[in-house]
Amino acid sequence: MRHSFPLFQSHLDLAHHYWQQNVQIGDRVIDATCGNGHDTLKLCQLTLSIDKGKVYAIDIQSQAIESTRIFLGTHLSLDLMKRVELQQYCHSSFPDAILPGSIKLIVYNLGYLPGGNKAHTTQLETTLKSLNQAQKLLTQGGIISVTCYPGHPEGAKEQEALVAYASHLSPREWSCCQHVWLNRSQAPSLLLIQKSMGMK
């Protein structure tokens, strides 16, 4: 018989669950590392209708932007596609068009592009720079969701630094929590950083 765990099958289930709890149709969200576009599609499904919602999908690699464009195109209507903005950017910066205090959810999936060049992992310095920018873009109650991959050395270093970073944010202004699997040595972890409802 198949062994399975109904509470959460994977870190993706868990991340999607938190996103779903925090966003609704009409919200503006960012996929800061869109990769092959699977998370982007989930964000589109949670936030877009014909006349409202906005998804920004960003990646440093042109291959990722193209994969995401094709993947979304096979799943979304042309009307919904008009509400998605795909941009080739390093995730250390965000397009100027995105206003501070306007974004409900910013998603990072760290590590390398699935199926792509494993040398192109996210780099700690740019990730931390990006998080500083991302904090300003969030609405009150908005969330940064970061999936970390401690299973490879660069990912383990990155996770450690991000946990240290989040641990030092003001508890009055930010609620930071981490979800880890204990008995799966290579499993990703999920870091959530939420802006207080009372913070401008």
Add this chain to the structure above:
Amino acid sequence: MRHSFPLFQSHLDLAHHYWQQNVQIGDRVIDATCGNGHDTLKLCQLTLSIDKGKVYAIDIQSQAIESTRIFLGTHLSLDLMKRVELQQYCHSSFPDAILPGSIKLIVYNLGYLPGGNKAHTTQLETTLKSLNQAQKLLTQGGIISVTCYPGHPEGAKEQEALVAYASHLSPREWSCCQHVWLNRSQAPSLLLIQKSMGMK
């Protein structure tokens, strides 16, 4: 303006959220450390109806059993109270009437009885013994939920040992995860241990 975090206000919100996801009316559950009965009441609300469901509420202290009895009595009908069994036991053992493979959720809230004697904290050895018993009582897909209090020295030691314990359970048979707050130094953590759907 009040600072608040809508995703989860506290570790209790989070624990209750997971319980709610995993149990339904008619399930049999155990509060292994019923304390003042607040968690017990939540479990009753999630599982009991007039003709089905069962909640076992256990505590080593008679004071806790009495507090729970009074607290539940002010919130539940006599019909529902008939489906609650209050027992003064050390949590290292469970009543013989509870059959292996019959329990959907077993809840531990470690540390001392709120308002009681702080010297009466749970002890690591009995907690580990209890977890071994609890594993056998769970249904397939059943969950052990443990709230740890690393803010006091005994609690920190206990959490460390429980994390080590869960980390070594077979990933084919058990899914173990932990949820920690990063920027609240005294915050409790939540440990979840789920039995595989395919495990007898």
